[in-house]
Each structure stands twice: as structure tokens, then as C-alpha cells.
Amino acid sequence: MEIVETLNQTLLHKNSGQNKACQLDIEVYKNIAFSYSQMENSIAVLSDMQLNKSFVFTSKTALELGLNFKENPTVIDSIWEEEILKKIHPDDKLKKYIHELRFFKFLDSLQPEERSDFSVLSRMKIKDKDDVYKFIQHRMFYFYSPFNGKLRFALCLYNIALEQSQFLSSDFLIINSTKGEVIVEDKLNYKNILSQRELEILKLVGEGFTSKEIAHFLSISINTVSRHRQNILEKLNVKNSIKAINDSLAKAP
Template sequence: MEIVETLNKTLLSRNREKSNNCTLDLERFKNMALSYSEVENSIAVLSDMHANQSYIYYSETAEVLGIHYAKNPKVIDSIWEEDILHKIHPDDKLKKYVHELRFFKMLEKIDIKDRSKFSVLSKLRKKDKDDRYILVQHRMFYFYSPDSMKLRFALCLYNIAVDQSPYPSSEFLIINSAKGEVVTEDKLTYKNVLSAREMEILKYIGEGLTSKEIAQILSISINTVSRHRQNILEKLNVKNSVKAFSDSFGK
């Protein structure tokens, strides 16, 4: 998936350095993740961007989602918690990745002392233990090294959403928690930006399909696909249709 490769380049290559160059205390952040899992019943995932390693703290939420674990925390050599991510609806997973890249790029433009005010707040469709999609609330926080000014930790929290309406819809927000405000929702969510067809084509672009392959799958002409791709690039403010994601978010 192109978007995952771009995330890896952006979150890992840009931010990796020897952990001893950063004075942030790993144990402090591990205790923070543990506390969220215990107090809020969250699945808490603490990812260390310098070490490309994650600590996953499970709770009863994991049981509802049918995620089994032998150790708590589970330590993995990756920033991708695959046993959690594979439960997400494919369309929501793509939007989640793009949303997180936009969040990172937004924070890069903000003074480092103000970055802690912002976080991601999303509602995702995830399969539960009975293989049915339910809404799960996802929150994500980034923590930057005061020494290198680079991203050091990401903390992701997953909880069963309170609102489980009959026709659940996904939602992707960036919030300023200090002010209790949504930050430019229309630019950071896709429901007000891309049409349903554009979202469909974006999904296939993210999977690396060519315009010809997309046209065959959707039974439309290549010219129609090209027109939709151009619209997507303009709406997402990117320059190149072949490297749309990497050009949009940087390498």
C-alpha cells in the first residue's frame, strides 16, 4: 500500500535517532499507556519512532474485538499493531492513514511547545469477536523530543464507541483539546471533500492500482478515472498523480 510506505518514510526515516539522544523517559510513557488501559479500558499502543517498536497494553476492549493476547504488554518490532489494524474496515483504514499523515504535517508547522494541545479523534468501523462491524473510538497523541525536536512517541487509544447507531458512520477529526475545538474539520475529513466515487478511486490508488486497472474494476473509461484522479489531486492539494501521497505529505 503506497500510503503505508509514505507513513513509514515520514514517521520513521525522518524521526529515527539513537534513543539516548532524547531525554524523554520511555518508562514514563509506558506507565501512561498502562494507566489508560486500566482506567479507561482502552487498548493502548505506545509506539517508539526512534526504535521502531511498540508496546501494546490490552484490556476488556480487546476481548470485545476478539483480539487474543498472552502477554500484557505485548512488545513488537514495528509501529504497526497488525492484530488491531486488520480489524478496521478497509475504507476506514486508508482514511485513517491519510488522516494521520495530515496530522503530522500540521504539527510540523506549529511551534513545538503548542503541539501537545492537538490530537486525533476518530470513529472507525472494526470487526468484533462475532465478525460484525462496530464503531470504535480512536485517539492519537504525538510526543516530540525536546532535544531533537523530532517525533519520539505516538500513543493510540482504542475504545468501544458509546454511540452505536443502526447506521454507523466513520469520522476523522483533529482537535485542539486546550480549547475544545475541531480544527478545520472540512479540510481534515473526507465526507465534505471527496465524492463517494472519488473516495472509491482514492482507495484503489492507495493500493497501487493503475488507472487502467481501476477502470476495469469499476467498469468505467480510463478518461473518467483520469478526471476523477485530477479532481482528487486538486482537492487534496497534491501535484503528481503517480506519487500523489508521497508528493502530498513529503518524503
């Protein structure tokens, strides 16, 4: 999936020790993640961009969502919590990736002292222990290193949402928690932006199929699939700069 590859290149390459290494004490941030998991019954995932590892701190919420992490924390050799991600509705999972790339680019445009004011607040659908989709609340915070100015940790918190009405939609926000303001609201309506073929490919990409598999399903060439996937990224404006965020929002209905 190109959006995941873009995120990996953005998050890991920009934090790959080009300057001096970050000296932040990881145990301090692991304790923060553990505390959230215990106080709020969250699933708390601390991702370390310098080590390309994640630490998943579990709670009873994990059992309600059909997740059985045998250790606390469970250590993953990736910044992606795949056991959780694969349970998220395919449409929401792709929007989550796009939204997180926007969040990184937004924070990257700010002065270092401003970044701690902002976080991600989302509502997404995820399968529970009975294989039924229900809404979860997802929050994400970034921690930058004062030693090299690079993003070091991302903390993701997953909780079952209080409101489960079938009339609700998924929601992806960037908020200023200091002022209690919504800064960016993802209002993209993909059906108004993408062609029918691109929507088909987007759905299959979100379900985790490779370009080769998609080409087989749709009876088209791999090159055609690659071209469509590139067009999707360009139409959703997630590739280049903070300007892409503003442009995509301007297109929103």
C-alpha cells in the first residue's frame, strides 16, 4: 500500500539518525503508555521511530475487541500495530493512514514549542470479539526529541466509543487541546473525487490485497493498477507538503 510506504519513508527516514541520536528515556514514555492503559482501560501503543518498534499495553478493552496480547507490553518489530489495524474497517483504515500523514506534515510545519498543543482525535469502526463492527475512539500524540528535533515517539490510545448509534459516521480530526478547537476535519468524500475504478482499487488496497492480486481480480494489468494507485494518491493530495492538506480540504463538500 503506497500510503503506508509513504508514511514509513516519512516517519522512519526523517528520524534515521542523520544527526545525533535522541537521548529521551524510553522507559519514561513506556510508563506513560502503561498508565493510560490502566487508568482509562485503553489499548495504548507506543511506537518508537528511532528503533522501529512498538510496545502494546493491553487492558480489558482488548478482550472486548477480540485481541489477546499474551504479554504486557507486547513488543512489535514495527511502528504499525498490525493486530489492531487489521480489525479496522478497510475504509477507515485507509482514511486513518491519510489523516496521520496529514498530521505529521501539519506538525512538521510548526515551531517545536507549538507541537505539543495538537493531537489526533478519531472515531472509527473496528470488529469486536463477536466479529461485529463497533465504533472506537482513537487518540494519537507525537513526542519530538529536543536533542535532534526529530519525531521520536507516537502514542496511540484505543477505547470503545460511548456512542454507538448506527447513524454516526467515522470522524477524523486534528485538535488543539490547549484551546479546545478543531483545527482540521477530514471531510473528503472519496466518491466525489475518485472514479469508480479508483474506488474499487481503493477498497481492495484497504483490504490488504497486493497490486498483483488486484490486477487478477479486476482483469487488468499490474501497470494499470499501479497507475490507478498513483492517481489515487495524487487526487487525495497526500504526497508532498503542507499545501496538500489545505488543497484537499478546499475540495471537501
